Every structure is written in structure tokens, then in C-alpha cells.
Amino acid sequence: MSDAVIVESVRSAGARYKRGGLAYTRADDYAIQVLKGLLARVPQLKPEDVDDIIVGCAFPEAEQGMNLGRVLSVGAGLPVTTSGMTVNRFCSSGIQAIADATAKIRAGWSDVIIAGGVETMTHIPMGGSILRPNPDWDFDAGMPNVYVSMGITAENVAADYKISREDMDKFGLESNRRAYEAIKAGKFKEETIPVMATRYTISKNGKRIKEKFVFDTDDGVRWPSKLEDMAKLKSPFKQGGNVTAANSSQMTDGAAFSLLMTPEKAKEIGVKPIARLAYYAVAGNRPEEMGVGPSYAIPKVLKMAGLTTKDIDVFEINEAFASQCLYSIRQLGLEDRYKAGDVNPNGGAIALGHPLGCTGAKLTAQLLHEMKRRKSKRGIVSMCIGGGMGAAGIYEML
């Protein structure tokens, strides 16, 4: 069996919902720029050598529809011989794409694949534009509710596992602090592909005009923040609830991609592999508490690899909600590692955003570049998944 290695991993900056840098830019437009930016970093690779593009997307419709993978392969100017597909496993779609690419290359069915994820949450509503839950399913009778709102699941986790409001708010605050420090230190510069974004304004003579500008920095970070201000917020999901805008992930727009190939191809064109996705696992759980997913997926993938958390140098555990992320950290015994900065070292989705289908690929780019800086050996990307699942992948640096 062949191996699959990652030679480059990049992302766009995360743009906050509706008011961020990508609010008026089409998802395909910025995704293509990230793709081109990735390819530009590996000039030795001939475009016709790219066999396939696999794109994760949680709501593949509207501008993300019509098989986004194929739309992007053509849109990025790759030859028509480069194929494209779209995969959807909601919040893990981005890493799922990388896992699928890895498996395909390892099977010997492809030499070079670009894999990643794209999501515009500004343009496509949660649940999609046309939501049609099955009217005949009776969730009161105990059938798992795959349509449950994410906020309710987060409230459930907080209530059932006694994650206090104060702990959640502190976690949210720390996420923002870490992200702010990381941006200030320029840590994200290397992994970020600046994109030319669009905005519409009204000119002096009253005409509406389209403008272009460079978008290159995550724009959702809320710093400085104060715990007492956060404590005043009310839950939009539940009367008297504790899950708020300040301790939940931000809805965000973004794209991220990695370039994968066989080690032989890398050698042939003279690029140095940086890492491989060594193991990947998905675990199912109750949809009503979907956020606990990482607490099942991480042990599952560790067992597969014959490793323990001690063997992992850095974790990126997606912060869909402080309640579920904190729960997972506690359940895995990672509280000290979190404090030490080994878990979500540069902040998480509460500060940097959670562009659903892009997130797995975005966290991969963040993790690989962090491990490069730290000269670490192994890292994990993990997240909970709407509908009740968790995903986790172990990356090994080469």
C-alpha cells in the first residue's frame, strides 16, 4: 500500500457572519483564490497532475451547490481532466475530505488530490434554504431528533453534565485572548492566503458600487472582553439558559485546503512533505447532545493508533460551544494540557469562527503550522458534528 502525505496546508482568514470581510464575496470566489494560493506555493506541481479535488461543505446548495468540487476545479483554472467532488459530514466535512483523499491515495487510486472545505454561513442559512424535516417522525416517542437546534444541544450538555456558566464564559474569554495574542504575534500569517474580497458601498453621487479589498486577517476576535459583560448576556436558545453568543462559536465564512500526494510524487517534483493524516475515526452519539462527540471520537482514534493522549503534542478541538468543548476536555483528562496551551493553543472557534464544512480543513492548517513552529510530532484535530457524531484525526509530522 502506498502512503499519502500533505505537502502544504492553507486557509483563508475567518470572516464573521454578515458583518465580516467575506460577507459580500461568493464562497466559490474566495475558495478559488485559496486553491490558487495553495497551488502557487508548490510551483513545481503541474496543474494536470492534480487528479481530483474533494471539498467538504455542510450546506452544499446555492453558490455552494452543483457539486462544488467540480465547480471549483474548473473555476480555479485546472484542466478539465482534474475531477471534483463534494463531501458532507456537517462540521467534520473539511477533515473528512482530507481523510477521503488520504484513503484514495493510499489505495493507489490517485497520486495527487487537493482536499479541504468551504462554507459561507452568511449566504446560506443554518438548515439550508429549503428545510423539510420529515413530518411523520415522532421525536416525543424517543426517536433521536436529528433536526434539533445546535443551541439546544449545547444547553443540554451544559445542564446534564453540570458545566457552569462561569466556566463557559471563562473558556470563551480565554479563547478570545489566545486568538488575539496569536494574531498579534503574526502566528497565522504563514497559513493564511489573503483573498481579494468584495463589498458594496454607495458612492458620493448615490450610486451603488462594487469594491474590491484584501481580506487577510481573522475578524471575529472579541478582545478586550470582560467576564462581567459576558455574564449579562442571555441565552437565545433557552429561557433561563446559559449558552450565549459569548460562549458559543461564531458563524463564519471561510475556505481551507491541503495538497496531498504520494511520497514518491513529492520526491519526484522535489517538495518536502510536512505531515500525514495517520488515523481518522468517526463516532456516533445521541443527537440531542451532539457536542460530546469528541469525547468518543478521540479515544476511538487513539485506540486505533495504539496511543494515549500523552502521545499527542497538540490538540485542536473545535469550540462549537464552550459547554461541549469543556466537557470533552474534562472527559479526556486534558484540563491541564489546556491550561498549558497544548489544546487550542491559539484560541478556537469562539474567537476565530466555525465555518461548518470548512472547519476540519481550517483546523488542520492551524494544527500543522503550530506543530511546525513547536517542532512537535503528533497532533489531533477533532470536532463534534450536528446530528450526533464526533470526528478525530491524528496527524503525524514528517
Next chain:
Amino acid sequence: MAYEIKKAAVLGAGVMGAAIAAHLTNAGIECALLDIIPFELTDADKAKGLTEKSPEWRNRFAQTGLANALKSKPASFFSKKNASLIKTGNFDDNLNWLADVDWVIEAVVENLKIKQELFSKVEKIVRPDCIVTTNTSGIPMRDISANFGPKLKGQFLGTHFFNPPRYMKLLEVIPGEETKPEVVRFMTDFCETILGKGVVISKDVPNFVGNRIGTYDISNAVHLMLEKSLRIDELDAIISKALGRPGSGIFGTLDIVGLDTGQNVMKNLYAAVPDDEMREMFVQADFMNKMVERKWLGNKTKQGFYKKTKDARGKSVKLVIDYNTMEYLPAGRPRFASVSSALKKSDEGAAAMIKEIFNGADVAAELAREYLCNNFIYAANRVPEISETIVGIDNAMKWGYNHQLGPFETWDAVGVREAVDVMKKLKKKVPEKVQEMLKKKFETFYLQKEDGRYYYDFSKKDYVKLETDSRIIVLSDLKSQNKKVAGNGSASLVDIGDGVACLEFHTKMNAIDDGMIEMIQKSCDIVEKDFVGMVVGNHGVNFSAGANIFKVLMAAQKGDWDLLEQQVDALQTANMRMKYLSKPVVTAPAGLALGGGCEMAMHGVKCLPHGETYMGLVEVGVGLIPAGGGCKELALRMTEGLPEGVVEAGQNMQHLYMKALENIAMAKVSTSAAEAMELGYIRKTENISLSRDQHIWNAKQMVLGLQKFYRKPFPVLIPVMGENLRGLAEAMFYNMLHGNYMSEYDMHVARKVAYILSGGDCAEGTFVSEKELLDLEKESFLSLCGEKKTQDRIMYMLNTGKPLRN
């Protein structure tokens, strides 16, 4: 010269200025809102990178005023969207905007010099036909306009709004000596017709009409309370609903206004009226001065005459100040025999209640007698000093102070001669003109004759006919002139002229009963034969508060399903009859139009709501669903704009129907007619009438306009989402239930709503008839009537007036 106001400018963006601007937008008038430039850049401004050139900084006061108006409670705007009609600016950069406006209203700080300086700039900019007014509450017109050129003097007058301008009907118009009569005429008409206000023409005197009489009224009450050693809560129990006054009483109202504001008005008035025979009354009581010193100013400082706290068990307790010790004590619920027996006559109206107290024997009656007599004398002595007629004073107190009856109407209520006898006993100085009037056997201030209403004119020493405005239709007058075409105890059909009939409801709260439904059918029969069309409207506070749920409960408890079904059928059929009548039916809701009342308002071919229309399908509050065609009409309104073919092409109606579902399941009630349009109860293509007085006349004009080429509507088919809507609804209900926004039973009722709106068991994109949806409404309604929790909800509502969340 024909005047017209399309654009206005308000100078001064304080509470009043901004709220006036807001109300102008309610009437659809574009408005500039200007204020001064801030005094200096703050550190925060500098940190934000603002300079003295930044418009954000320069326009800050006007911007803040607008922002505050948007937040104000009760709301200043009919809809927040109206704010887009307001352009904010400042006096230094934007006064040139005034060259483009038809009306400038000055509402800056009450300082003569500042006003004069501002007007001297305004004078150079405004067009010659621009009307310029001041909203001053006390400074004389002659002082403000002293330096004006003759042109501006002709265009200048006072327009004094009462706070809050959207809700208070009174607007005092104060002509200056040189104001052109046509300007006064135009502004009076404009403020009545377009802004919906009630205009009182006032002389150019201190505090004008309302606040002059009002200030005396309050001082009079306070002095009598002190004299008779009554408590504050006792006075508020006497001068309250039983005397036709607001339930908050004298002191409760002062707490809302603010003691500092009250003190200022008194001080200014004292200084301005050296010749007033009651001037010494305007010296504020010591204890009130102390309260101002201690900043116990009322609601805005969380304590005034009253203070709300919580006891050890967390129950809220109302405290009242003891003016002898300046300590707060628990407020009681003082009872007085005369007040209680007056309140029993509340159905007979304010006049009967006031008379009852006036003739009572206890201390409350004693106080009320002297209080009212003092008021009568003061008011009579102010004619013609502040108002040419007694009518202006009565209107000012009704419209500006929410008194049910003005002083002269009150005097009539207790008997003019009887009151004079009391005055004599109390050794009061009876105004000579009143003695003279009685000597000549004029026994009342107002007199209803066959050709209209008359008032006594002190200068003419005779009755003078009240000028009638053909645009003010008074149904009771028409009925007394034999214009009632048909009627029963619940409703009447009145001939309002030109071939138009008006169906008037007149039950308590205009709750729907069998008689009313019967009259709809009967009226339709008559109108179809003998009239060109019909208005459905009334002068009640509320168009209709909904079905009589007591009757529903009785039938449900007896298990009389046939009766319930008949009642639902009757309402549905009556509503459909109005809608499809061969003559146009225009509904004219105002005030509450809830439940069945909302459904009736939705079944005219056109609807002309008054601006203050509070509309909603609120049945879920009592465990029921709208079954008079409300669900059906809302489904229709949500989808009727869709062009042919788009449903077949896959139009997603998810958001349209979820909006309808939310409205009904959450019992959403509009806070204005404009919001009723946003919620979808009223079509956005309809007009809104701001004048309650002219409301029925306006609706009549619509009937007259329509009847010339009328063709009744074609039956419609409504596209529905079938069971896919139910899937969507279930997903939403699950989240609401688990988010504590809904109880299990709320969900049960809401599911019925979803079922009706879905069109029943059919595929998405099916077109259903109105009858099909009506049948679904009926079926759900009847099944809910049989449920214990629905019956509990109805019972709870009947007992407490509040919804039960069981």
C-alpha cells in the same frame, strides 16, 4: 395661497423634538432633525479617531435624540422603519436644509434668547410660504417673535404638543397677533387630519390652556389634601377613575411626569401670572420641595410619591410617602363609601359616577365637592383669558390630561345650579358670569338640540351652535336623528349618508356575540339592497376585543358541540358574506382588534385601520385557534402576492408560512397599524388613518371610491405546503419546548395551527379553497373546546384577565 406639508424640520432633538419628528414620520412626512454641535471632543471621541470635522461627532445630539426616540417606551414610532424618513444634522452645517421644508418646528431648550437667536438664522433661510412654529410650553409668542420681520410673523405660531406626542391627542395652536388667519386655519386642519391630533386654539398666555388649568387642578388637589389631612394614597383613590380621571391619580401621574418638571412648571407659572386670583396656589407645598431636594423625583429616580420594593419573601410592595415624616410606608387600598358606590355606576359613564360622589356624605365626597367647585370657578374665570370658549378648556383637559370630562362638562354632570349652591355654602366667590347665566335660566353649559350640540358662550350670553365638521361622523348623533337603519343590543346599522351605511358594534369591549353576528348578516342583506357599500367601524376604545369566551366555555362544559359548531359556522359565514358582498365593505379597526375582532377586520374587501390599531390572532392564549377565518386569511395574505406559476416552479413558501405560524402560535399583537402590516394582518397596500375623529368618514370615502366601479372579489385558491409545513413546525416546536418557550399544551395547540395552515393532508404546492381551510379551522376549534386544559385556560382568563400557561 394653498399650503401643503410634505417635508418638515424639527429644531432641537431632546425628548419632545425627537418624539415630534417620530410622529411626523408616522404620518408619512419626511423630517430633518437638527440640534447643536457638542461642546467638545471627549477622550473617547479622540480615541475613535473623530475630529471636529467628523459628521458623526457634529451630528451627535440629533443622532442621540433619534436613537432615544427609537428606544422610547411607549414607542414613538409606529414602526422603527419610519426612522429612515428622518435626516439628522446640526444647526451649523445643515440649517440650509430648511430652505426645502414646508414646516419648521422649534423645540429647543426653554430659553428666550436661545430661541430668538436660532429664529433669526431660520428667518434668513426658510421659503416665504414655510410655516414656522414653536413647541414652547410657556414662553409667549410675542416675545419669541419680537424681532421677526413682518413676513415671518405672518407665518409664525405656536404648536404645543403634549408628551408623548404620538399618543396624546391634545395639540394647542397658539396664533401670534400677526399670524395670518389662513395659516392658523391650515395648521388646525393639518394637525387634525394628517397628524390625528385634537386642536385647541389657545390665547398667547402663560402655560396656554391645558397646563394652566392642569397645574391649578393639581395644586388644588394637593392643598385640599393637606387641609383635610388625608394621605397621598387616599387622595389618589378619590381623584381617580370614579371622578373620570386616570387610574394613576394625581400623585401617580406626577411620578410619571417627574417632580422636577412639575416644580419648574409651577415656578414659571407663578412668576408669569401676577394677576391670577389663585396665584398663591402655585407655591409648591413644602414637602414636595423637600422631595425635589432629595432627588425623589418619581419613576425616573425609582422613588417619588410612591416607591416599589420587595418584602422579605420577594413579593413586590408599594410604598407611599408620609408627607409629615418624609418616610415611606406601605400604601393601602383606601376605600370610601362614595367612591365605591360611584364605581358601581361605571357602566353609566363618568357623568353618573361624578354625580354620585359629588352628592356623597363621606370625607371623600367632601373633598371632591370642594375640589371640583374650585376647578369650576378657576376654569370659568379663565374664559376668555386663555380660551375664547368653554369648549377649548374642556377639550384641553380631556385630550391633554386624559380627563373623561372637562371642567364645564363635569359641572353640567353635577348640575350647574347645584354646584353654585355648594360654592355658596363653602363661601367661594361664584363667578358673576355664571350667576348671570343661571339668572337667565341657562341651566347647562352644553345643550343637545335637534340640529346639533350647543355650548354657552359667556360673551354672547347665549347658546352657540358647536361648529360641526362634515368629516367627523358621530354615530350617536346620527342615531338620534333617526338614521339608524337596523339594530339590536349588540350592533347597529347607521346611515352615514351618500348611500353608505356603517355597522357599529356596541357590546362591552365590543366582544362578539350572537347579536353582533346576526347584525352582520342582516346588515349585508340591507346594504346589498339599499346602500352602495358599508363601513364596519365604531367609536369604542376598541374595535373588538374578540369572541365572548364565556359563552364558548359554557357550551364546551355542557358538551354542546352542536351549539359550538353553529357559532363557528355563524362567524365564518358572516365574515365570508362581508368579503364577498356585491357591495364594497371597508373595515375600520382602531384600538384592540383581537381574535374574532381581528378576523372581522380581515374580512372587508379593504381595511382602513387607525394608526393605533393593536391587532392579533390571540386565541392560543385561551387554548383555542382562530376559527373565524383568521388562519385562512393569514395564509391568503402571506401568499397572495405570488405570481402565477411560481408555486408550480418550486417557490419555497417556508418563510411565509412559518411567519404565519409564529404570529398565531405566539399570539403576536401589533403595536400599531403599521406593525399589523409588517406582521401580515393588514395588506401593505392599505392606507392608515391617523385621525380617530375622521376615521369613519375616511372609510366612507373609500367605500364611495370603490362603489363606482365595484366588482366583488373572485373566490381564491391558496397554495399550501401540506405536511411539509408540519415537519418544519415540529422541528421548531421541539426547540421551543426544550428552550422553555412553550409548554406541552402550547405545543398541542400550536400543532393544530400548523395543521390548518398546512392545508391538511396534501402535497406541498397544492391549491386549496377558502372553504377547505375554514373547515380545518372549525374541526380544530371544536376538538380543542373539548379539552380540559383549554377550558382551564378560558376559565383562568375570565377570572384573572391573564393567560394561563398550563
